[in-house]
Amino acid sequence: MNGPSPRFGSVDPAMQEFLTLLGVDVTYVRAEENTLTMLADTGEEIPVIDYAGGYGALVLGHNHPEVVATVQSFLTARSPILAQASRQPAAEGVITRLNGVIHREFGTDEAYHGVFSNSGAESVEVALKHAEFDRQLTIRELLAEVEGHIGEARAAAARGAALPAQDADAGIEALIARITEVNTSVAARPPLFLALEGSFHGKLVGSAQLTHNADYRTPFAAMAGAARFVPFDEPERITKIAEEERAVLLDLRVDADRIRVVEREFPVIAAFFLEVIQGEGGIREVTAEAARTIRQACTAIGCPVVVDEIQSGMGRTGAFFASSAIGLLPDYITLAKGLGGGVAKTALTLVSGARHRHEFDLVHTSTFAKDGLSLAVTHTVLDVLEAADGAAYRRAAERGERLKELFGTLLADHPGVLRETRGRGLMLGLEFRDLSDAPAPRLAEAARSGLLGYLLSGYLLRTHRIRTFPTASAVNTLRFEPSIYLTDAEISALESALRDVCAKLGAQDEAAFFGP
């Protein structure tokens, strides 16, 4: 069949046009380890080395044999996939195993509860909803306390206790009415979320507001809770934002024979979200020092720290959780991508016992969440990652070091073309210099329109059979997120491809990228 007929519509037409423009509109017909097999127009099957790694989902590569075997035997055994509202020991098992990993990596004995969902953005939505649910219950508890104190003050006033000077004439009922009016208006304040500049947390209605890229966020701003963005290198700004946003409820205290009005801190900020290695923001790492500042500031405000490990988690950085390497113990953790072993679409939000609200599970459910097949796959992923005392994590770290060494050498050899390499383990970025003022006009134009990285992706695919893409919001940075099974030969192929790209960019050879 030829292209889609306008009569029947098509899938993502704008995206398809974009892929065609970049020359990456190819069809893949097979996938194994780090290889995607492309179907040429001639019918020939051409292997492509996949450094995009399902944008981080393929920690174990395409169609990992143990994952495939799990799916096959699960289906052969006619095991139940959808048996909602029943006991699900496989789900409990995943949570138990992940708690074991958390306890080992963070040195805590906190118990984390889990809410399963179906995609990365959805697990962020669960975190958003849980944080707001918690905030609402906290507000309700606060208002109930205030109500109790109002009753005590009324009784004290009847016994002749003195009112504050400004309320003495109007009397206790007027004072109560004033307080109640203030509290009603403050309690209606919507939640405010904090996130780091450059962050990417998804594109659903709530999560899009935590995604810094304005194109994805601003058209939908009216639909969800707002976020304020904290500069990446200035986490101490959290405290200043909290001061600017501070709100208080009014409460009454009876001390001996005096009734006083006191302020109670009102929870405005519902949660702080961050990726400890920003994926779509250009592979930028939060330092251990920044993590300490974030933790202290959030504890002082009383808001939970939500660590989005959707891309960084599941072992690719050399530990199961990237946040463990910088000692940032999260209150919530979101996981997706690698949780499904490159096969299942599954996600999970973990909430610490100290923060978890028991009632939440009854108000948030999803038809496909916790399906039997995904859970079986996740168990296999955990088997593979945890086998041989964590050999997979060591392998991710070692392969990552090899790639990082390569990027270091390329940076030294091509300082005029390359700017920086960032990240750790198998979550690496290589940033190209901004070529907006390059002598070659078409290269400069591509750079000015934010297309340089995509142009390089197209060239790498067509000329070198290497697949990678720029990160979504830092478009001069190419991402490298292959599986832990990356071979030396695949690294060598990348080296010659990147050396070629650097040489051609250095020589301003725009015909190589655009054609003559």
Ligand code: PMP
């Ligand atoms: N958070 C992070 C850190 C991500 O990298 C992504 C996906 N790139 C998401 C959330 C959203 O995940 P999904 O595409 O599965 O909705």
